Amino acid sequence: MKIVGLSGNVKRPSRTASLVEAVVSGIGDRIGGQSRVIELVDAAPVLFKALRADQLDTEGRAIIDAVEAADVLVVGSPVYRASYTGALKHLFDLVDYRALTGKRVILAATGGTPLHGLMTEHQLRPLFGFFNAFTLPTAIYATEADFTEYTLTSPAVRERVERAVSELAQVLPAIDPAAVRVSGHRPALVAAQV
Numbered sequence: 001m002k003i004v005g006l007s008g009n010v011k012r013p014s015r016t017a018s019l020v021e022a023v024v025s026g027i028g029d030r031i032g033g034q035s036r037v038i039e040l041v042d043a044a045p046v047l048f049k050a051l052r053a054d055q056l057d058t059e060g061r062a063i064i065d066a067v068e069a070a071d072v073l074v075v076g077s078p079v080y081r082a083s084y085t086g087a088l089k090h091l092f093d094l095v096d097y098r099a100l101t102g103k104r105v106i107l108a109a110t111g112g113t114p115l116h117g118l119m120t121e122h123q124l125r126p127l128f129g130f131f132n133a134f135t136l137p138t139a140i141y142a143t144e145a146d147f148t149e150y151t152l153t154s155p156a157v158r159e160r161v162e163r164a165v166s167e168l169a170q171v172l173p174a175i176d177p178a179a180v181r182v183s184g185h186r187p188a189l190v191a192a193q194v
């Protein structure tokens with residue numbers, strides 16, 4: 001299973017990258033799989049050389065291929081102007097509109113104020129609705145007070161990370177058509193994928 005963390009941060013160090021790492025590592029501990037985290041601070045200068053997918057160079061194509069090939073995405077962004085960063089949006093503008101169908105996605109964000117905690121619901125979740133991806137119910141939001149020196153230290157946020165990972169563990173068996181055949185069930189999501 002390939003797990004790709006995507007963090008929309010455009011500077012380093014980054015609280016968002018730290019949060020995404022915490023989720024990806026939680027998945028590794030509980031479920032396993034191969035994982036990597038892509039930070040937009042690195043990816044954006046490569047991806048912005050292309051305004052359309054057919055203009056991607058080899059390095060840019062490799063980033064988009066990794067996203068499209070993932071089984072699970074952990075997508076986090078700092079809140080910028082009440083939304084996710086433009087750099088993160090640019091990456092998704094380069095992803096094939098069919099490539100994320102049925103993929104499991106955990107949503108996360110960090111912001112300066114708790115008042116923008118629903119950015120994950122109003123901005124990020126609809127983006128994955130467009131892609132027909134399967135977003136997990138629990139999204140994770142953290143503010144600056146939840147970190148110590150860019151490390152996530154809030155027990156409440158850690159608990160939400162664990163809850164999201166546990167939801168992922170519950171829905172993952174359906175990703176394997178063989179497992180679905182053994183159980184005799186064909187959930188609509190899987191039927192739509194095969």
Ligand SMILES: Cc1cc2nc3c(=O)[nH]c(=O)nc-3n(C[C@H](O)[C@H](O)[C@H](O)COP(=O)(O)O)c2cc1C
Binds near residue numbers: 013111
């Ligand atoms: C350009 C800019 C816009 C921002 N807009 C918001 C915002 O609308 N709402 C909010 O809560 N925080 C906002 N912030 C604060 C960041 O979301 C917050 O500091 C975040 O945790 C930074 O994440 P990072 O450490 O990964 O870069 C903004 C910060 C910047 C630099």
